[in-house]
Structures are given as C-alpha cells and as structure tokens.
Amino acid sequence: MGETVADVGEFGLLERISEALSAETGAVVGIGDDAAVLNISGRVVTSVDTLIEDRHFKRDWSSATDIGHRAAAASMADIVAMGGQPSSLLVSLGLPVDCEVAWAVELMTGIAEEAAELDASVVGGDVARSNTVMVSVTALGSIQRDPVLRSGAEVGDTVAIAGRQGWASAGLTVLSRGFRSPRALVQAYQRPHPPYESGPAAAVAGASAMIDVSDGLLADAAHIARASAVLLDLDSEAVPVSDQLVETSSAFNVDPLTWVLAGGDDHSLLATFPEGAQLPAMFTAIGRVVAPGTGGPGVAVDGRMWGGQGGGHDHFK
Amino acid sequence: MGETVADVGEFGLLERISEALSAETGAVVGIGDDAAVLNISGRVVTSVDTLIEDRHFKRDWSSATDIGHRAAAASMADIVAMGGQPSSLLVSLGLPVDCEVAWAVELMTGIAEEAAELDASVVGGDVARSNTVMVSVTALGSIQRDPVLRSGAEVGDTVAIAGRQGWASAGLTVLSRGFRSPRALVQAYQRPHPPYESGPAAAVAGASAMIDVSDGLLADAAHIARASAVLLDLDSEAVPVSDQLVETSSAFNVDPLTWVLAGGDDHSLLATFPEGAQLPAMFTAIGRVVAPGTGGPGVAVDGRMWGGQGGGHDHFK
Numbered sequence: 086m087g088e089t090v091a092d093v094g095e096f097g098l099l100e101r102i103s104e105a106l107s108a109e110t111g112a113v114v115g116i117g118d119d120a121a122v123l124n125i126s127g128r129v130v131t132s133v134d135t136l137i138e139d140r141h142f143k144r145d146w147s148s149a150t151d152i153g154h155r156a157a158a159a160s161m162a163d164i165v166a167m168g169g170q171p172s173s174l175l176v177s178l179g180l181p182v183d184c185e186v187a188w189a190v191e192l193m194t195g196i197a198e199e200a201a202e203l204d205a206s207v208v209g210g211d212v213a214r215s216n217t218v219m220v221s222v223t224a225l226g227s228i229q230r231d232p233v234l235r236s237g238a239e240v241g242d243t244v245a246i247a248g249r250q251g252w253a254s255a256g257l258t259v260l261s262r263g264f265r266s267p268r269a270l271v272q273a274y275q276r277p278h279p280p281y282e283s284g285p286a287a288a289v290a291g292a293s294a295m296i297d298v299s300d301g302l303l304a305d306a307a308h309i310a311r312a313s314a315v316l317l318d319l320d321s322e323a324v325p326v327s328d329q330l331v332e333t334s335s336a337f338n339v340d341p342l343t344w345v346l347a348g349g350d351d352h353s354l355l356a357t358f359p360e361g362a363q364l365p366a367m368f369t370a371i372g373r374v375v376a377p378g379t380g381g382p383g384v385a386v387d388g389r390m391w392g393g394q395g396g397g398h399d400h401f402k
Numbered sequence: 403m404g405e406t407v408a409d410v411g412e413f414g415l416l417e418r419i420s421e422a423l424s425a426e427t428g429a430v431v432g433i434g435d436d437a438a439v440l441n442i443s444g445r446v447v448t449s450v451d452t453l454i455e456d457r458h459f460k461r462d463w464s465s466a467t468d469i470g471h472r473a474a475a476a477s478m479a480d481i482v483a484m485g486g487q488p489s490s491l492l493v494s495l496g497l498p499v500d501c502e503v504a505w506a507v508e509l510m511t512g513i514a515e516e517a518a519e520l521d522a523s524v525v526g527g528d529v530a531r532s533n534t535v536m537v538s539v540t541a542l543g544s545i546q547r548d549p550v551l552r553s554g555a556e557v558g559d560t561v562a563i564a565g566r567q568g569w570a571s572a573g574l575t576v577l578s579r580g581f582r583s584p585r586a587l588v589q590a591y592q593r594p595h596p597p598y599e600s601g602p603a604a605a606v607a608g609a610s611a612m613i614d615v616s617d618g619l620l621a622d623a624a625h626i627a628r629a630s631a632v633l634l635d636l637d638s639e640a641v642p643v644s645d646q647l648v649e650t651s652s653a654f655n656v657d658p659l660t661w662v663l664a665g666g667d668d669h670s671l672l673a674t675f676p677e678g679a680q681l682p683a684m685f686t687a688i689g690r691v692v693a694p695g696t697g698g699p700g701v702a703v704d705g706r707m708w709g710g711q712g713g714g715h716d717h718f719k
Contacts, residue, residue, distance in 0.1 A: 119483040119614050120449035122549045132437035133492040137532045166436040175450040177538045215454045221494045223540040232439045297436050
C-alpha cells in the first residue's frame with residue numbers, strides 16, 4: 086500500500102495537491118492563502134454540489150480521476166444551467182486516514198481536468214478527516230446577461246433537452262448488476278459529459294427556463310413546472326433514446342425509458358423556449374408547456390400526468 | 403422522536419430549510435434555483451470550510467444552532483483575514499437519515515444568524531445523505547483593496563493578534579473532561595466570536611500579512627513565516643491570557659499557554675504591521691518579525707525556535 090494521508094498529514098497532503106495542480110488559475114490569489122481572490126466580470130454565479138461515497142459513488146466502480154471529473158461536472162453544470170460561464174472551483178475533501186495520497190491527488194487531478202475543459206481552475210479548498218470520502222465542489226462563474234431561471238416557462242413554450250440522457254443511469258444499472266460493459270454506458274456513468282456549451286447558447290437563444298438534469302428528467306421537469314406554475318407535457322417518442330440504450334435494456338430486461346425519464350447523472354440540460362425561438366444545435370424538442378389542469382402544475386408524459394414517483398432520486402428516501 | 407429527514411425526504415427538507423431562512427438575501431437569485439446569482443462589487447473573495455461530526459464537533463457537546471454558528475464563523479473568518487467583507491454563504495449539508503428535521507433546520511438557522519452579524523445571508527446549497535453530519539460552508543465576499551496575504555510580512559514588522567485566543571481550546575478541554583463549566587469557556591468553544599471587524603481594519607491600517615488562527619497560534623504564525631520567508635519571534639508575556647484561562651488552567655492542571663499557543667477554534671486574527679503603523683483598536687502586539695536564522699523561516703517563542711510539534715491541529719495525524 087502506498088503512502089496514506091495519515092503518513093503525510095493535512096499540510097503534507099495540501100502540499101502534494103498544490104504541486105499537482107496548475108498555478109495558472111487566472112485568480113488574483115489562488116491556492117495557499119486563507120481565501121481565493123477572483124476577478125469576475127459581471128455578476129457572480131455560484132453553486133455547490135457534494136458527492137458522498139456509497140451514496141453517489143463507489144471506489145470500486147469509479148477511479149479517483151473519474152470521481153473528480155464527476156464532482157466538477159456536477160457543479161459546473163449548475164452554472165451553465167443559469168446561462169453562466171464557470172471560471173473557478175473550491176474543493177472541500179473529506180478523506181479517511183487510510184486513504185492513499187496518490188488516490189487523493191488523482192481525485193484532484195480529475196477535478197482540475199474537468200475544469201480545464203471550460204478554462205476553469207481549482208483556486209482553493211480544504212481537507213478534513215472523515216469516515217468515508219466526501220467531495221464538495223463549489224463552482225463560481227460569471228454571467229453577463231439575465232440568468233435563466235426555473236420559473237420562466239410559459240404556456241406555448243417548447244420543452245427541449247440537450248446532452249445524453251439515461252446513459253449514466255444505464256451504466257449504473259450495468260455496474261450494480263456486476264457487469265463492466267457496455268463500456269460506453271459504464272463510462273457515461275463514471276465520467277459524465279454535460280453539454281456545457283448548450284447552457285449559454287440556450288440563454289442567447291432566449292430560453293425562458295432551464296435546469297441541470299441531476300434528479301431525473303421527470304423530477305427536474307417537475308421543478309420547472311412548479312416554479313413556473315405550468316404543466317410540461319412530454320412526448321415520450323420525441324425523447325432521444327440511443328440504440329445502445331435500447332440494446333442494453335433488452336439484455337437487462339429494463340424499459341429504456343426508465344433510464345431516460347428517471348436518470349440524472351448525465352447532467353443533461355432541460356430548457357423551455359418561447360414559440361418561434363430557434364433551438365440551439367444540441368437541443369431536441371421533447372414536449373410543450375401547457376396550462377395546468379385540475380391537478381395543478383406538474384409533468385405529463387404523452388398527456389398522462391406523472392405522479393412524482395419513480396422519476397428521480399430523493400437521497401433520503 | 404420528531405420527524406426525521408427520511409420522513410420528509412430531500413425536497414421536503416429543502417423546503418423546510420428555505421422556509422426557515424430569510425428570503426431577503428441581497429442576491430439577484432437566491433435559494434431554489436440551480437445556482438445563486440450575486441452582485442459583488444470589486445473583486446470576489448471566497449473560501450470553503452467543512453466541519454465533520456466527531457472530528458470538529460460532537461452533537462452531545464454543541465447544539466445544532468451552535469454548530470451552525472461555528473461553521474459560518476470559520477468560513478467568514480477566512481474572508482475577513484484577507485481584508486474582505488463576507489456577503490453570501492453556500493451550505494452543503496450531509497445528514498444521516500435518522501437526523502431530525504428540526505435539528506437540521508436549527509443548524510441552518512445558526513448559520514444564518516452568524517451570517518446576519520455581518521449582513522451576509524445564505525444564498526444556496528445542497529443536502530445529501532451521509533453517515534455522520536457534515537457541514538461545508540462556502541463564504542463569498544467582496545474586497546475593494548489589495549488582499550492581505552500570508553506572504554507579506556517583512557523584517558522589522560510588529561506581530562499582533564486580535565480576538566480571544568485559547569478560550570475555545572480551554573472550553574474543549576473542559577468538555578472533554580466531562581465538565582460543563584466554566585460556561586464562558588465552554589461557550590467560547592461552542593460559538594466562537596471571531597473579531598470580524600478587525601480584518602478590514604487591519605487592511606486599512608496597512609497590515610503586511612494576516613491569517614485566521616484556525617490551526618493554532620504557533621501553527622498559523624508558522625504559515626505566515628514560511629510564506630514570507632521570515633521568523634516570527636513571539637513574546638509569551640505579551641500574549642494576552644485572560645484571568646479565566648489562568649484560573650481554569652490551575653484547576654485542570656494545564657499550562658494556560660498550551661491553550662493560547664496551540665488553540666485554533668477561536669478564529670482570532672494574527673497579523674503583521676510595518677514599523678510605525680497604528681495598530682487597530684482590537685490588536686495587541688505580541689512579537690516582532692526578524693530575519694530567519696540558520697533554522698530557516700519559522701516561529702520562535704521568547705527567542706527559542708518552536709519545533710512545529712504541539713502547536714496546533716493536523717487533522718490526519
């Protein structure tokens with residue numbers, strides 16, 4: 086077994102992590118002081134997302150680098166879902182004392198690699214001892230225009246989705262049944278690829294509402310519906326279901342729509358656009374915003390109200 | 403037993419928390435969307451600090467409200483230690499499924515109360531299931547002048563401290579030996595009172611270096627010393643030791659200087675000031691910056707080099 090965090094201690098670990106990260110952060114003050122200092126032009130957009138071992142990942146199923154990519158992706162997807170541009174990440178790590186230093190450094194490297202896809206950097210953070218691995222990433226970014234909220238959807242708008250949807254959830258099913266393939270699905274779970282550029286593009290195209298799909302397509306559609314006091318009527322035939330999902334679903338005896346409608350780990354983007362708006366390239370129309378019926382705001386699939394069960398995660402239930 | 407987080411679920415819990423927090427956050431977009439949007443004038447200062455149950459607090463020793471106050475104080479102290487002004491907090495909570503909703507709401511109320519002392523607010527966050535309670539607070543603020551770094555101390559500068567130092571550490575000793583009094587010390591541990599206003603005041607007075615004392619007075623003095631490549635020579639007789647600490651130390655058979663030199667949980671501020679600078683009201687001079695000897699940068703107490711042991715926390719060791 087390699088050197089553990091107990092061997093090098095808190096300050097030794099921070100030193101190893103700093104060495105592994107680029108000093109070119111674009112920050113006025115980066116890692117190593119009490120706080121980071123940033124030049125952010127325009128308004129500041131910020132969000133935090135925490136991954137906890139055995140709830141959100143297993144060290145058997147994902148490499149440290151993968152977990153880092155996923156943690157950074159989850160937070161940065163929240164920034165782009167407002168139409169913002171991520172620039173800086175703060176990382177709070179909780180690590181067991183027997184965790185290897187190399188593992189922790191790889192985790193941070195994964196975070197930094199994912200950030201670099203958007204020219205963002207890790208600018209600070211802290212480490213603490215915990216029983217299980219915990220990775221909390223705060224993303225900060227800038228936004229030059231009005232943020233796209235969950236509450237702006239209006240009757241007549243088109244509902245559209247960008248990015249892979251259901252892949253990560255299928256990959257998780259594959260892993261949880263003890264398999265390692267299809268690789269593409271497993272990798273989609275291990276390392277999501279949120280459609281980052283689609284967030285600002287949707288804002289420019291006039292999106293009326295937008296959300297990062299992290300709880301499940303139906304659950305997050307319901308968040309828009311309730312915030313906007315409307316009904317989102319989705320057309321199941323319009324929702325993109327890849328051939329790979331269909332093939333794997335029949336091998337695993339699962340309805341592929343379960344993955345697509347309830348999966349959240351892909352961090353796809355769900356948005357609504359006013360009538361006549363030109364959908365940005367990566368978006369596919371999957372439904373329409375209509376006036377709520379007697380059941381109130383919510384989500385319908387093919388005209389039938391979705392009851393709110395089985396369509397997403399609730400980590401405490 | 404009251405209602406637990408498992409009873410209400412993730413979204414129910416978020417709803418209860420939102421209801422308990424003020425909607426007047428000063429944010430363009432506050433709690434309830436994918437990310438918060440903030441107007442921050444000047445540069446952005448940001449830092450994250452995480453408290454983990456049984457490492458940083460015990461639910462037997464601190465109320466939920468106390469833990470909230472302490473978590474917010476730890477993060478906001480980092481902002482003022484740069485000379486900045488905190489305005490907004492993001493909170494990531496990890497909670498066991500059997501945690502009572504009321505406990506979680508009180509924790510968040512404690513965070514919001516501490517923030518309100520600086521006219522700051524909770525603007526967002528997330529909740530997740532974990533085995534033990536975990537509270538990660540990201541503080542964001544603004545800074546209008548050059549940040550005060552750890553690396554600016556120069557030979558000839560005066561070393562000074564603001565705020566209570568050693569009280570929280572003494573309170574922890576009291577609690578860990580099964581006592582509940584002296585109340586003032588126990589309360590200092592449960593709910594620190596960082597000298598928030600002293601951070602910006604030190605910056606205005608021309609402080610050359612500053613740090614939030616969270617690892618211990620000697621350990622944090624060493625952080626300034628190493629970053630500035632100097633020696634901080636502290637005068638033990640000049641370090642303020644309250645009568646209460648002296649009395650309690652004799653009852654507990656402890657050298658009160660152990661608490662004062664190694665304690666970190668008060669979040670006092672340690673700073674260096676150029677010769678001739680007027681120390682702001684709350685600062686007491688406790689030493690001098692001198693050129694490092696053959697032992698290199700570090701800390702000396704009464705002219706004797708401190709070896710780096712027993713002067714602070716290292717959470718992994």
